[in-house]
Amino acid sequence: MNVSPLDLRQTRFRSAFRGFDRVEVTTFMAAVADDYEHALRETDKLRQEVARLEGTIKQQREHEESLKATLMTAQKLTEDMKSGAEQDARRIVNEAEGRSQLLLDKTQSRLEDIQREIDGLKLKRRDVEVSVESIIQTLKNTLEYVREQEQREREERILLHRPRREEPAAQQDDAAHIWTQAR
Numbered sequence: 001m002n003v004s005p006l007d008l009r010q011t012r013f014r015s016a017f018r019g020f021d022r023v024e025v026t027t028f029m030a031a032v033a034d035d036y037e038h039a040l041r042e043t044d045k046l047r048q049e050v051a052r053l054e055g056t057i058k059q060q061r062e063h064e065e066s067l068k069a070t071l072m073t074a075q076k077l078t079e080d081m082k083s084g085a086e087q088d089a090r091r092i093v094n095e096a097e098g099r100s101q102l103l104l105d106k107t108q109s110r111l112e113d114i115q116r117e118i119d120g121l122k123l124k125r126r127d128v129e130v131s132v133e134s135i136i137q138t139l140k141n142t143l144e145y146v147r148e149q150e151q152r153e154r155e156e157r158i159l160l161h162r163p164r165r166e167e168p169a170a171q172q173d174d175a176a177h178i179w180t181q182a183r
Contacts, residue, residue, distance in 0.1 A: 003036075004040075005033040005034070005036050005037035005040065006033075008029050008030075008032055008033035008036060009029070009030060009033045011029065013025065
């Protein structure tokens with residue numbers, strides 16, 4: 001049976017012989033009604049507070065779920081980005097290694113070409129040195145020949161300008177012949 005504070009206030013008891021004091025019962029019933037009314041208001045207030053707190057809890061749980069979902073999404077995104085970055089890094093390293101190997105191969109090839117050029121130039125230098133030495137030797141031989149010829153001519157002139165002793169005719173012919181050849 002649900003009894004409200006108003007029911008408590010309006011309830012009237014029948015009179016009986018040797019019954020309770022009416023004023024005392026009425027006062028007690030009014031006090032009980034006041035306490036009961038106060039208890040009902042407090043209960044109502046607490047129910048509203050519980051409902052509000054349950055709403056807040058529900059919002060917090062929804063917020064928590066949203067945060068969990070966001071965190072999971074962020075974690076997945078981070079893992080995806082990390083994985084992508086690692087793949088990019090591996091690709092970049094592989095490309096760099098390929099380019100570096102290509103550069104090393106080209107450099108080695110160029111080094112070999114330059115070494116061949118150097119060897120070819122050394123051979124040409126030896127050829128030029130031999131050729132120059134040959135020319136120098138030829139010029140030296142020519143110069144010695146020319147000097148010898150000039151020396152003979154001087155000697156022959158000197159012999160021609162000396163007073164002659166009477167030479168036999170054969171010697172004169174020889175001297176004239178030498179003079180003619182020298183010119």
